[in-house]
Amino acid sequence: MGKIKFSAILLVGSLFFGCANTYQLDKKANFELSESYYTIWSSGVKGGGSGFNIFIETALNSNFSDKNIKIQGIYFKEQYAKLKFQKNNEYQAFIKEESTTESLKPISKQITKTVVKEKIPFTLKDNEAVVKYLIKEKQHYFKIILTKKETMDIPM
Numbered sequence: 784m785g786k787i788k789f790s791a792i793l794l795v796g797s798l799f800f801g802c803a804n805t806y807q808l809d810k811k812a813n814f815e816l817s818e819s820y821y822t823i824w825s826s827g828v829k830g831g832g833s834g835f836n837i838f839i840e841t842a843l844n845s846n847f848s849d850k851n852i853k854i855q856g857i858y859f860k861e862q863y864a865k866l867k868f869q870k871n872n873e874y875q876a877f878i879k880e881e882s883t884t885e886s887l888k889p890i891s892k893q894i895t896k897t898v899v900k901e902k903i904p905f906t907l908k909d910n911e912a913v914v915k916y917l918i919k920e921k922q923h924y925f926k927i928i929l930t931k932k933e934t935m936d937i938p939m
Contacts, residue, residue: 805922806904812925813918814852815842817872820930821859834879835860837929839914841872851919858903859912859929866914 818840825833864876
């Protein structure tokens, strides 16, 4: 009976400590960013919602194929979104804030493909974000600061 109890405690402990290391932040990323910022958007239609566009630009000397690096996503403002490769060395993520309007259900279903509502495993300040990436199929995370850029208002 004692061996079973000890084995159960050992198993639970290893699972707990194994999960604790899952979200460990790297002190330094294995690639450089030349720019990282976000903009706030609003649909302009009542009940249309609002959210954030996030832009990450890697340095030109970051050779991802040589290092087997794949950028996956970003944690920002209590949400996670996939970072999608756009062109050259640029990535973009889209986060839509929760809406209480029932008429937006079809839109929010469409957006849930790239935005996942979850309790994020990091404590972040207002302009901090965590980039999630793989190196040789091993998960890595590092914290960055996003600057806020204003979008231009277009007169109607």
